[in-house]
Amino acid sequence: QKVNMENILKKAQTVGQEKHRNNVDKIIQYGTAGFRTRGEYLDHVIYRMGLLAALRSKVKRATIGVMITASHNPEEDNGVKLVDPLGEMLEASWEPIATSLANVKDADLGSKLEEIIKTVDIDISAPSKVFIGRDTRPSSLPLAQACIDGANVFSSIITDYGLLSTPQLHYMVRCNNTNNEYGQPNEQGYYKKLSTAFKLLRGDNPSNKQYKSVLHIDGANGVGALKVENLQSHLGDSITIKVTNDGSSGKLNHLCGADYVKVGQQCPENMIIEAGDRCASFDGDADRIVYFYGDKEGTFHLLDGDKIATLVAGYLKDLVSKCGCDLDLGLVQTAYANGSSTNYITEQLKVPVACAKTGVKHLHHRALDFDIGVYFEANGHGTVTFSDKAQNKIKTAKDDQTLSSEQREAAEKLKNVIDLINQTVGDAISDMLLVETILHTKGWDISEWNSAYKDLPNRQLKVKVKDRTVIETTDAERRTTSPSGLQEAIDAIVAKYNNGRSFVRPSGTEDVVRVYAESDTRQNADMLAHEVSVKVYELAGGVGDAPVAPEF
Secondary structure: HHHHHHHHHHHHHHHHHHHHHOOOOOOOEEEOOOEEEEEHHHHHHHHHHHHHHHHHHHHOOEEEEEEEEEOOOOOEEEEEEEEOOOOOOOOOHHHHHHHHHHHOOOHHHHHHHHHHHHHHHHOOOOEEEEEEEEOOOHHHHHHHHHHHHHHHHHOOOOEEEEEHHHHHHHHHHHHHHHOOOOOOOOHHHHHHHHHHHHHHHHHHOEOOOOEEOOEEEOOOOOHHHHHHHHHHHOOOOOOOEEEOOOOOOOOOOOOOHHHHHHHOOOOOOOOOOOOOOOEEOOOOOOEEEEEEOOOOOOEEEEEOOOOOHHHHHHHHHHHHHHHOOOEEEEEEEEEOOHHHHHHHHHHHHOOOOOOOOOOOHHHHHHHHHOOOOEEEEOOOEEOOOOOOOOHHHHHHHHHOOOOOHHHHHHHHHHHHHHHOOOOOOOHHHHHHHHHHHHHHHHHHHHHHHOOOOOOOEEEEEEEEEOOOHOOOOOOOOOOOOEEEOOOHHHHHHOOOOOOOOOOOOOOOOOOOOEEEEEEEHHHHHHHHHHHHHHOOOOOOOOOOOOOOOOOO
């Protein structure tokens, strides 16, 4: 093994120096979204993540995924993240390992790999298996090759899926590592599982009361547009999906996509819709979704992750109640959740709410504390997790002849809902089908859904700073502990506004501080966000032009 190890480490270093040199004079960090920066800075990083994925596979004795995407970022950016055996995010303790490997000098790559192998106690003679997926960015194809070169150093068995949505890769990894118990690890298996469950829940009539079976999708000029068009053939006439921004022209995430719609609270470019049309927007790698519509007065209405979460939680609570299963249902939000949604969930739906730090890995982890855990970030990233206990109880109930037919029918629906949901991670396509299922069941059009509760007007702003790490937070990012005096200043500003709430947090991907504010009117929300932005600029080392007050 020693000779083998020496040869492998030498090969890793040689391939790196000959084909994937580290010519980047900056430190890059593995964060919530993996690595993310300009595409041209990532070749050596993704080569090394191919190496690391192989090592992780040897440790876990399981398939590891590598997804090449920068999600909602501009087309010029790219990124990479590793997917653990059950389709979850990379274990947190391996994030610093990924960071140190990505940033080491070329001459020290072999010794760094040797250090990781010894520290983690990896048997490099163990087999390794790596699944690779990528989005539609021009830089993604050559970067995928860099990953393949890395995984090949350790003689990994590699499956290169080519173009996939991020959630599809998570799904493939879980399927493979559960011996196909979760589904078939290929695209057709993914479409078949989701479409079968959707059609069983929908029944024979595509429309119901105010619900009409036509949905308009903004595909963000990304991979989700391609995949939803593939899905349509499996759905038959159960729903008609009309896709705009399908990637045939226009840039990825440019003036379109879930982030553009959510942050700007406006319709994406190229989408021509009529009043009341039900619309949804994916992000670039199809792991986020938000809904929206325009009313007869021409007013834009956004239904974000909070609205989706409340719709889903209410539906699941009703089914759990009807089937008589004793299950603990809870909803997980972040500080970005609109105050009105939190009040509605706790006071109207009577569903417990937990708050977690921003980032899907934090929400997912907290959701696992419930038998059925619903989590959505306000940006539209979320899913539902079902514990083994919940799945077993539901499975038993649907076949239990001592229960009433209504109880068994509710359990059967819950079983199909489990198949409809991609539990591994937020999935725009799966979440879309879930929302459409619930609206169809209720017979609601989009305005009826929107009227369940009224969002407090809110505003998100970004402040450029020299170093985002000067901002430190506590209480699930709802309060700052650094820099000194900032939280006191925010508290004093918030106190001036009716129903005011504001918090700030450092971006996970760029040197900006994100500001969130909500209040009773649009003008007050905008002014509150502005005043807090000014304080961040003053106290946290703002760079460039100072924040400009909004015009009314």
